[in-house]
Amino acid sequence: MDFSSFDSQALLDQLMFYLTTYGIQLLVAILVFIVGKWIARKLSNGLKRIMLKSNAEETLCTFIGNITYFGLLAAVVIAALDQAGVNVTSFMAVLGAAGLAVGLALKDSLSNFACGVMLIMMRFFKKGDFIEAGGVMGTVKAVKIFNTDLNTPDNKLISIPNSAILGGAITNFSAEPTRRVDLVMGIGYDDDLKKAKALLVKIVNEHPLVLKDPAPQVELSELADSSVNFVVRPWCKTGDYWRVFFDVTEQVKLTFDAEGISIPYPQQDVHMYEEKKQ
Structure with missing residues (x-):
């Protein structure tokens, strides 16, 4: 290879061009993601506090807060990718196709999500209630997006898929005074x-x-x-x-x-x- 014809100045100029053009875009994208994630967390926590002050059930507040956070976080990721120069339209099309495949593969998880929404809306129980569901007895600690956490009387933490709870009998021992x-x-x-x-x-x-x-x-x-x-x-x-x-x-x-x-x-x-x- 003939290094005599190698133009170091041209290479440096090209490197500086990419750094100034795409480097700034990348930094802005990272900044958008960090700030957007922080804002999403603040908004979801603020919504939760407002709902708690309005005497809404804590279980419902936590569930809505989590849904709000992950929805906002998805929007932040898309905005960050757009700032990084990614063709968001094409990306969304690919993401939609991939989402369909992932949805079919994760149908059980989506079922748990839907059952979690139903559990919250129907109010079969709330945080602190002692229940029997999914073959387990315990005190409700939290109703999450895909599962419900129970503390057993001997202080074990058991996570039950929401579909297993909604698909069977639910006995709430704390419902009546x-x-x-x-x-x-x-x-x-x-x-x-x-x-x-x-x-x-x-x-x-x-x-x-x-x-x-x-x-x-x-x-x-x-x-x-x-x-x-x-x-x-x-x-x-x-x-x-x-x-x-x-x-x-x-x-x-x-x-x-x-x-x-x-x-x-x-x-x-x-x-x-x-x-x-x-």
Whole structure:
């Protein structure tokens, strides 16, 4: 190669031309992206704060805020590409075709997104509610675009696809202000039936967290194989459910022991006959 004909000045001029022409465009595009992303975050957070001040549900506010942020971020990316000299029209056409293919490939994710919108709009539950959905029980931490986060009673975080929640039964244990505690208490066949019932009525009526209205219910429900069973059904505030459940169960055991009433366990009577010899 003949380096004598190599024009370093022409190369330098050409390099400077590209730097001044496209370098500035690139810097402007990067600046547009950074500033636009910051504005998108501020606008989405501002919208969330406005909705919270208007007493909208926190779950709905978070969901709308996330949707707004990602929508604005997509517009910022397109604007940055335009500043960088990319033919946005052609890019959008290619992006549309690619979006169709990606949409078909990610149909499950799109289904989760649509189900997330439905969960928010239908208001089956809100943040802080204790629910059973998708085969899992826990407290709602957040409803996100594609999944819902639950905290289990033993403090595990479980993310459930929104489609799995909407596609099955949803039990909201926190929806109503009061709940009924359902207990079954058994006594022996030889025990005093009326005395046992009177003790059960006294236990639930004296508990400070048991509501007077609706009145607690204590009724004989079953003559079982090994016991005579009562249903004990006190009402309480939803937040007091487990405290009442544990307290009443413990107090029944202590009271029955003190009053000489047995709590039988499953048993069978075996009768043996001597076979007469012929």
